[in-house]
Amino acid sequence: LVIRSHVCFTRPFLIPDLAIDPILHDEYRFLGNLRAYADYYLAHEISHKGHGHSTVDIEGLGTIELKPLNKRITLGGFWKSFRIPIKKEKEQADSILFQFLPLKMSLGLNQISARSSSRREMFEMQRSAYLFPFGICLVNCDFYVGPRENFDEWSYELTNDDFLDLMKKLPRATIFSKNNTNYNFRNFVGYFGENLVKKLFKYPASIQLGDMHTTYFLSSDSILYFNPDKLDLGRETAVAIAALMSGSTILDMNTKSPEELRLVLREILKGRRDGELLLFNEDSSLLYPSPLWLDALKTHQGTAAVKAKTSCMYHNYLSFINITLALEKYLEYIIANKENIPKEKIDTIRMGLQGTFLNKAIKSSHSFYFKTRFEPIAKTLGIADYLTTVEKL
Amino acid sequence: LTEDQLTILLLIAIGGSGTAAGYFARVVQKYEERQDTIHLTKLPALFSSLFNFVQLSRAFRDGGASIDEFADRLDKLVENIGSEIFAGEIILYEKEIYDELANLYPRLHSLNAIAKKVKENKNSFEKVFRFSFTNNQEFEHMKPCEIVTSAEKITDSIRTRFKRYKSISIMLLVALFVLGAAIAAIEYFRSITS
Numbered sequence: 001l002v003i004r005s006h007v008c009f010t011r012p013f014l015i016p017d018l019a020i021d022p023i024l025h026d027e028y029r030f031l032g033n034l035r036a037y038a039d040y041y042l043a044h045e046i047s048h049k050g051h052g053h054s055t056v057d058i059e060g061l062g063t064i065e066l067k068p069l070n071k072r073i074t075l076g077g078f079w080k081s082f083r084i085p086i087k088k089e090k091e092q093a094d095s096i097l098f099q100f101l102p103l104k105m106s107l108g109l110n111q112i113s114a115r116s117s118s119r120r121e122m123f124e125m126q127r128s129a130y131l132f133p134f135g136i137c138l139v140n141c142d143f144y145v146g147p148r149e150n151f152d153e154w155s156y157e158l159t160n161d162d163f164l165d166l167m168k169k170l171p172r173a174t175i176f177s178k179n180n181t182n183y184n185f186r187n188f189v190g191y192f193g194e195n196l197v198k199k200l201f202k203y204p205a206s207i208q209l210g211d212m213h214t215t216y217f218l219s220s221d222s223i224l225y226f227n228p229d230k231l232d233l234g235r236e237t238a239v240a241i242a243a244l245m246s247g248s249t250i251l252d253m254n255t256k257s258p259e260e261l262r263l264v265l266r267e268i269l270k271g272r273r274d275g276e277l278l279l280f281n282e283d284s285s286l287l288y289p290s291p292l293w294l295d296a297l298k299t300h301q302g303t304a305a306v307k308a309k310t311s312c313m314y315h316n317y318l319s320f321i322n323i324t325l326a327l328e329k330y331l332e333y334i335i336a337n338k339e340n341i342p343k344e345k346i347d348t349i350r351m352g353l354q355g356t357f358l359n360k361a362i363k364s365s366h367s368f369y370f371k372t373r374f375e376p377i378a379k380t381l382g383i384a385d386y387l388t389t390v391e392k393l
Numbered sequence: 394l395t396e397d398q399l400t401i402l403l404l405i406a407i408g409g410s411g412t413a414a415g416y417f418a419r420v421v422q423k424y425e426e427r428q429d430t431i432h433l434t435k436l437p438a439l440f441s442s443l444f445n446f447v448q449l450s451r452a453f454r455d456g457g458a459s460i461d462e463f464a465d466r467l468d469k470l471v472e473n474i475g476s477e478i479f480a481g482e483i484i485l486y487e488k489e490i491y492d493e494l495a496n497l498y499p500r501l502h503s504l505n506a507i508a509k510k511v512k513e514n515k516n517s518f519e520k521v522f523r524f525s526f527t528n529n530q531e532f533e534h535m536k537p538c539e540i541v542t543s544a545e546k547i548t549d550s551i552r553t554r555f556k557r558y559k560s561i562s563i564m565l566l567v568a569l570f571v572l573g574a575a576i577a578a579i580e581y582f583r584s585i586t587s
Contacts, residue, residue, distance in 0.1 A: 223530045225521050232510050233518060233533065274520040292524050 002163045004146035004219035006314055009171055009185050010321055012138045012210035012329045013193040015200075019135030019333060020341055023202045027054050028066075031200070034348060037133045038098040041068045056105075058195045060177055066103040066131065074101060078316040096352045100323060102130035102138075107192070112143065112185075114166055114173035121145075121166065125175070129192065134349060135333075136326040137196065139189045140318065146219070160240045160250055168247065171212060186212065210329050214284040215321055216244065217314040220291040224277060228265050231258045238265060241277075245284050280377050287317050324377060327353075331386035338393055346393050353387065425561045431486050432558045435477055439494070440551045442473045443544045446501070450541045454526035460519045464508040471505045474498060490550055497543045504540055507533045 017023075022032040030036035044053055045068040053065040074083035082100045107127035114121060125143035145158070145166070158166070171185045183191055193207040218224065226234030226241070242264040243253045253261065265279065273290035280286075289310055298306050334341050334349065378384045394402070449466050452458040458466075478494050511522045525532035529539070 223521055223525060223532060225518060227514055227517065230514075233507075233514060236534075275524070291528075291530070292520055295524065295528060 002145060002158055002160070002218060003221040004144075005163070006142065006144055006217040007167070007170075008143075008215045008217075008318055008321075009141040009212055010138055010215065010318070010325060011185070011189045011212040012136055012325050013189060014208040014210065014329050014333055015135045015137060015193075015197055015205065016208065016333070016337075017135075017197070017201055017205040018133070019330065019345070020337075021345075022200075022205075024200055025202055028056075028200045030054075031131075031133050034095040034099055034133065038095040041098050041101060041103075044068050045071045045074065056196060056199045058192065058199065061107055061192070061195075064105045064107065066105060069101060069104055077312065078319040096348060099133050099348065099352050102132045102322070102326075105129040105131065107139075111176045112141075112170065112173050113176070114169040123170075127175075127188075129196075130322050130326075131196075132323075132326050132330075134326075134330050134345075136330050137193065138322050138326060139192060140322070141185050141188075142318070160243075164240075164243055164249060167214065167216075167244065171214075208333075210325070211282070213282075213321060213325055215318060216284065216286045217310075217317065218286065218288045219310070220289055220294045223275065223291050224288050225275060226265075228262060231261060241265065241279065241286060245279055245281055245286060247283065280380060282380060285317070285321065287314070289313055324381065324383070328381045328383050328386070331383060331390055334393075335386055335389050346390070350390055350393070353390070421561055421565065427486065428558075428561065432554065435480065436487070436490075436551050436554060439474065439477045439490075440548055442470050442477070443548045443551075446470050446474075447541055447545050447548065450526060450537065454523060456523070460508070460512050460515045460522070464505075464512040467501075467505050467508050471498075471501050474501065487554065490547065490554070493543070493547050493550065497540070497547065500535060500540050500543070503533075503535060504537060507535070 018031065024032050030040040040054075053067050055063045055065050057063050069079060071083075073079060079101060082097050105128060107129060109124060109126055112123050112125050114123075123143040123145065125141050127139065127141050129137055129139045131137045145163070173184055174182045175184060175188060176182065190207075190209055193209070197205040197207055224234070224237050224241075226238035228238070231238055238261060239250055239253045242248070242256075242261050243250045246253070246264045253264070256264075273293045275292050276290040277286065277288040294306050294310070297309060330349070334346060338346070378387075446467070449458060449463060449470070453460075453463040474494070475498065478491070478498055507522075511518045522532055522537075524530060526537045526541070529536055
């Protein structure tokens with residue numbers, strides 16, 4: 001199943017006070033006003049590190065910049081579906097669509113250690129957080145499982161069982177930090193969130209933690225395929241993937257009937273290219289690029305192009321997951337608390353949603369990879385229902 | 394011994410050696426017939442099937458054959474190869490080739506089964522299956538590339554057997570001629586020296 005894999009844990013938390021009517025410290029006041037947020041975004045989206053960004057000091061993490069996504073990224077990658085309409089309709093759409101462009105906080109490179117059934121492994125992980133002005137922040141913990149460059153003596157051969165075991169243990173494994181304040185991913189999100197709101201608000205604000213979502217991006221060193229209808233082809237792959245997606249073991253999944261296995265793999269989404277896999281459920285997603293596409297790319301453009309394209313695909317998917325989970329959490333919250341939320345806030349999000357990838361942007365961006373994928377994912381997460389409800393609020 | 398006794402003994406010796414020579418000639422003939430069957434019938438048939446398999450796989454890999462054509466032709470080829478192996482002659486006389494075939498055949502059989510499944514699901518898996526022929530990739534726990542290479546090696550072995558093959562009768566005649574010539578030469582030199 002895995003020779004090389006990128007894995008990302010994503011856990012959102014809601015800041016209800018930011019979603020309602022926040023009283024922020026002066027330097028963060030732009031977060032509570034969409035026009036000011038758009039101005040902040042435009043002013044800093046092409047500036048370099050340390051050039052006038054607002055910062056927040058968090059114990060154990062140091063000074064963290066609230067950085068808009070770089071303009072090169074927002075106009076080129078996944079975010080272009082939000083950023084390009086802004087460019088086209090500068091006057092009106094600006095501030096409304098800017099709410100879907102998050103501020104990125106880099107939380108540094110750390111090490112995480114976990115023991116699989118056969119050995120202990122150490123991983124380097126990149127932590128970052130994305131803060132949306134409507135009151136959702138998502139902490140991402142991104143790491144790589146597989147052989148590393150310049151480690152020739154280290155022959156890395158993880159069995160499917162080892163990999164599954166690691167994936168279960170990693171969210172609870174200790175993250176080594178500089179000041180010996182050791183957390184695992186799950187409680188780190190709480191620690192970070194509480195400290196973040198402490199700095200942003202003038203009064204003690206709270207956070208609501210969401211569920212963790214794990215994204216697996218598998219490399220194409222081997223062919224992965226299975227026939228979801230009959231399971232007569234690639235049953236072993238199907239079993240391993242089903243175990244991964246359901247957080248179960250291969251042994252458990254092997255005892256399941258084809259119908260039960262199909263149920264676990266029901267959210268298979270048709271990839272754009274032959275051999276591509278994209279699976280999604282509430283807890284995890286799995287993305288496997290087409291080996292045929294990568295092979296053709298390697299032949300015609302070289303290995304560097306393969307690396308660049310797969311990295312782009314992975315990061316685009318993470319961006320997609322981040323905003324999708326952010327919307328899910330936020331819409332769920334405003335529906336449950338519609339009496340407490342100012343009408344203009346609801347109008348803003350409603351108008352914004354009408355102008356984003358659900359409607360206008362999706363049509364204007366022909367190469368938008370997740371165009372066809374959003375619908376089934378939105379259905380799984382219940383966003384589709386939330387959207388209908390929000391329309392009527 | 395009397396003259397009569399000597400004559401009887403001589404007749405018995407001539408009769409015995411005649412029978413032995415006849416028996417020997419029969420054994421050689423039988424052996425040669427089997428060798429001929431293997432080298433002129435069985436091995437060419439195997440060569441043809443395996444060569445066809447290699448060519449078919451290459452055509453499929455390069456897009457020259459559809460999965461339908463590949464699966465159908467492979468089915469027939471595997472059947473042919475199986476019947477040649479199970480006929481048994483090769484086991485006795487070409488152990489080396491037999492071992493290689495015994496190793497290849499189950500893999501060919503599995504490849505055939507997979508090709509049939511892919512044929513049924515051709516819209517989803519044909520390209521991926523084809524891809525496994527180009528890049529030494531695993532498909533259903535087997536590497537089609539390796540199977541093709543093994544088949545190719547066996548065709549090379551068979552080709553070598555063709556080149557080396559000589560008729561035993563001719564070899565015996567040549568051996569007898571050489572022996573006679575050697576005896577004549579020795580006798581000649583003995584007569585000169587004495």
